[in-house]
Amino acid sequence: MTAAIAEGLAELGKLAKRRPSLADSCATLRDILTAILSAPAVESPPCLDEIFCRDKLASGIPLLRGEKVTLDAPSFRHRWRAVCEAAARQNPGARGLADAFADPQHLFDEVLAGRPESVHEAADAVSIDPSMTATILRLTSFPVLAKVAADLEPSRRQASWEHGCCPTCGSWPLLGEFRGLEQLRFLRCGLCASEWGFPRLCCPFCGIRDHRELGYLHIEGEEARFRAATCNACMGYVKMASTLAALSPPQLLVAELATVHLDMAAAERGYLVV
Ligand SMILES: [Zn+2]
Ligand SMILES: [Zn+2]
Known part of the structure; x- marks a missing residue:
């Protein structure tokens, strides 16, 4: 193992x-x-x-x-x-x-x-x-x-990639990371585990950058660890985990389960899994 x-x-x-x-x-x-x-x-x-x-x-x-x-x-x-x-x-x-x-x-x-x-x-x-x-x-x-x-x-890595879908397989992100001290944003693919950098203030699904439409959702007491980045323009959301370093492929699947309550909170507020 x-x-x-x-x-x-x-x-x-x-x-x-x-x-x-x-x-x-x-x-x-x-x-x-x-x-x-x-x-x-x-x-x-x-x-x-x-x-x-x-x-x-x-x-x-x-x-x-x-x-x-x-x-x-x-x-x-x-x-x-x-x-x-x-x-x-x-x-x-x-x-x-x-x-x-x-x-x-x-x-x-x-x-x-x-x-x-x-x-x-x-x-x-x-x-x-x-x-x-x-x-x-x-x-x-x-x-x-x-x-x-x-x-x-x-x-x-030969070319930059500014899209919300995975640059390797084209899937929508499973979740994202705010990584390291700088809290840089990375999105992660649940099909191939790829990671790609993505702007903090942008919806991966519809590309909108208007801060009035973008927000966060968190469970009380957990905001430093897990949040959902929400978009009121397309009603999409992506769960975000604060991490020190890149999640390994097994850790990615564990983080998906650890944030399942955010999916429920998002669904209750009308946000959709894309
Ligand atoms: Zn992928
Ligand atoms: Zn959107």
């Missing part, structure tokens, strides 16, 4: 103690992290030359859009089943998902092609909860795309 996984699991243990109401979710996530991260992903990124990458990013197109990531099919299927099994602890419907999509590779291809709605349609067609399907697919894909994104990182 790598140090990053051990650290992520240790934080998960602390979270379960601090927030007993999340104990079951922490146990589920512990099983999922173990299932997806214990064996390193073996996939390689598509072969993209540096000039091509620079031009593509400069045109506002994420690096993996239109590219093929060839999966190691046996390990992907194995991980898919393991995540379904772990998720079934809290959501019995996840067991049916493993059988409904015994070969989930085509769902991965659709997400990478920028068509996440296809996953929702496919789940609807077999009467399985679409958002659960999307989450399990994201977690199954996470180690593959985190490795591919890390391998592509030098190419990605």
Whole structure:
């Protein structure tokens, strides 16, 4: 087990103690992290030359859009089943998902092609909860795309990126970080763990920079640690964590769970997950 996984699991243990109401979710996530991260992903990124990458990013197109990531099919299927099994602890419907999509590779291809709605349609067609399907697919894909994104990182740094979506895979951010003493803002992708710098006073979803439309939402006593950056123009929000250094991929998934109450607070006020 790598140090990053051990650290992520240790934080998960602390979270379960601090927030007993999340104990079951922490146990589920512990099983999922173990299932997806214990064996390193073996996939390689598509072969993209540096000039091509620079031009593509400069045109506002994420690096993996239109590219093929060839999966190691046996390990992907194995991980898919393991995540379904772990998720079934809290959501019995996840067991049916493993059988409904015994070969989930085509769902991965659709997400990478920028068509996440296809996953929702496919789940609807077999009467399985679409958002659960999307989450399990994201977690199954996470180690593959985190490795591919890390391998592509030098190419990605060839060009600046000022968009709200992920420069590597094109997903909307899972959350963001106010990092270090300077509290610089970074957004983080929940599909490939990429990070990219982003202005503090700007909505990642609609790009508005009007401070009258932008605000923060926090839970009493937690504002120094977690906040949600909200936008009244598009009603989108992104959760923000204050961090000393970049969250590792396992820590990113733990932070997602640790801030689940902000999702509820945002939903109560009419903000939407994009
Ligand atoms: Zn991404
Ligand atoms: Zn907005």
